[in-house]
Amino acid sequence: MAGAPSRCLFVTGPPGVGKTTLVMRVFEALRASHPNLTIRGFYTREVRESGERVGFEVVTLDGRSGPLASSKVSSPESVRWPTVGKYKVDVASLESLALPELQIQEETDLFIIDEVGKMELFSSAFFPAVMRVIESNIPVLATIPIPRNGRDIPGVARLRNHPGAAVFTLNTGNRDMMRETIYNHLSCLLPKR
Numbered sequence: 001m002a003g004a005p006s007r008c009l010f011v012t013g014p015p016g017v018g019k020t021t022l023v024m025r026v027f028e029a030l031r032a033s034h035p036n037l038t039i040r041g042f043y044t045r046e047v048r049e050s051g052e053r054v055g056f057e058v059v060t061l062d063g064r065s066g067p068l069a070s071s072k073v074s075s076p077e078s079v080r081w082p083t084v085g086k087y088k089v090d091v092a093s094l095e096s097l098a099l100p101e102l103q104i105q106e107e108t109d110l111f112i113i114d115e116v117g118k119m120e121l122f123s124s125a126f127f128p129a130v131m132r133v134i135e136s137n138i139p140v141l142a143t144i145p146i147p148r149n150g151r152d153i154p155g156v157a158r159l160r161n162h163p164g165a166a167v168f169t170l171n172t173g174n175r176d177m178m179r180e181t182i183y184n185h186l187s188c189l190l191p192k193r
Ligand SMILES: Nc1ncnc2c1ncn2[C@@H]1O[C@H](COP(=O)(O)OP(=O)(O)OP(=O)(O)O)[C@@H](O)[C@H]1O
Pocket: 013, 014, 015, 016, 017, 018, 019, 020, 021, 022, 175, 176
């Protein structure tokens, strides 16, 4: 007998392949087809100045945004912030936007988490909050980085190997088909309201 359909959908793939775009298109499509569902979460997007990438920001699905990381920040407190490449990570800003979105609430029908990556994992509260979502019975669509040299960053392997997880690896040739597959999968999983 076939098992229960996966409730935790993880989208992975190389940088720039279209993970955020896929997740946001699925979100928009679900919002149109299932207007009464409560979908919570956040995504991350680049911040560009004069064509140059200068950082990333966190955007909640209800449209609030704040910094995630920047190459331009120079405030005194930022001296102690963790860095990824040339970017300083504003953990407090991430936490203030993302953590409330990951609270388990009965009325939530779907969580969207873009992404569980190196920057987000500098927050010691972030991964436990993601695990609570994964271990709840609420469906989740999340993005995770592709393993480097065959290795996941710490923590991400726990998501990938979680019972009930399905991992979708994107490339430019399959991303449109994957979007359809994920939308259809979630449509079957979500309540009909
Ligand atoms: N299906 C698609 N068709 C055409 N262009 C796309 C598609 N998906 C993504 N793109 C384009 O590719 C670029 C990168 O997309 P996106 O930011 O979604 O990638 P990502 O995998 O989330 O990147 P990162 O790893 O940096 O977070 C964007 O300019 C986006 O418009």
